[in-house]
Amino acid sequence: MTPNGVPATIEPFRKDLLEWAESNLRNFPWRDDSISVYEMFVAEFFLTQTPAENTADVYPEFLDRYPALEHVREASQAELAEMIEPIGFQHMRADALAEIASEYDELPTDVEELLQLPRVGPYVANATLCFALDRRLPVVDRNVNRVYSRVFGDEYPDGDADRREFALESLPEDGAIARTYNLALLDFGAMVCTKQAPRCSECFAREYCSYYQSVVADGENLDA
Numbered sequence: 013m014t015p016n017g018v019p020a021t022i023e024p025f026r027k028d029l030l031e032w033a034e035s036n037l038r039n040f041p042w043r044d045d046s047i048s049v050y051e052m053f054v055a056e057f058f059l060t061q062t063p064a065e066n067t068a069d070v071y072p073e074f075l076d077r078y079p080a081l082e083h084v085r086e087a088s089q090a091e092l093a094e095m096i097e098p099i100g101f102q103h104m105r106a107d108a109l110a111e112i113a114s115e116y117d118e119l120p121t122d123v124e125e126l127l128q129l130p131r132v133g134p135y136v137a138n139a140t141l142c143f144a145l146d147r148r149l150p151v152v153d154r155n156v157n158r159v160y161s162r163v164f165g166d167e168y169p170d171g172d173a174d175r176r177e178f179a180l181e182s183l184p185e186d187g188a189i190a191r192t193y194n195l196a197l198l199d200f201g202a203m204v205c206t207k208q209a210p211r212c213s214e215c216f217a218r219e220y221c222s223y224y225q226s227v228v229a230d231g232e233n234l235d236a
């Protein structure tokens with residue numbers, strides 16, 4: 013264990029994941045280094061419950077038409093919903109964006125204030141501020157939970173709050189590097205440590221991955 017309660021294997025995992033990120037991060041319209049808080053928020057708001065590839069089909073056009081909250085404020089609910097319709101939940105998403113635009117000219121950059129916005133949970137709030145402003149915040153979704161559960165086994169805690177704390181303690185100290193680490197974790201879960209048929213044979217974590225080690229110890233060969 014490290015002094016902050018995270019297993020010592022976080023150190024090789026963090027190093028290996030950041031190396032992997034150097035040549036494997038996915039390229040999406042919301043991955044620009046100079047993205048604004050509003051642009052990042054819209055992306056994360058759409059990405060919740062929607063695959064990234066689908067979101068990428070709608071996102072650029074949405075920002076073209078509504079480049080800032082003031083433009084969202086001027087739109088009708090029907091106009092917003094029509095644009096969001098291809099990725100679903102269009103009425104819920106349109107209502108929430110309209111409500112936010114009615115109250116704010118600029119989005120808050122304090123995580124607790126962001127969490128007060130309609131339909132905004134810890135994932136969207138933390139991801140928005142981490143990816144737009146290099147804030148050192150835990151970004152935990154289903155992919156990240158799966159990766160950490162497999163790599164750290166029983167040492168990855170149960171419960172959303174404890175898991176966010178674990179993810180926070182796992183981050184590199186520097187905010188910009190923490191941003192890259194969080195992006196890499198999301199992409200690693202989507203591309204390598206997938207829900208079905210994880211690509212263990214090409215994974216850097218086999219030596220210390222609890223899931224891989226336990227499967228091998230049980231004599232069940234994966235795909236290596």
Ligand code: SF4
Pocket residue numbers: 159162163204205206210211212215216217218221222223224
């Ligand atoms: S070895 Fe397999 S289960 Fe472990 S992190 Fe890599 S892909 Fe996931």
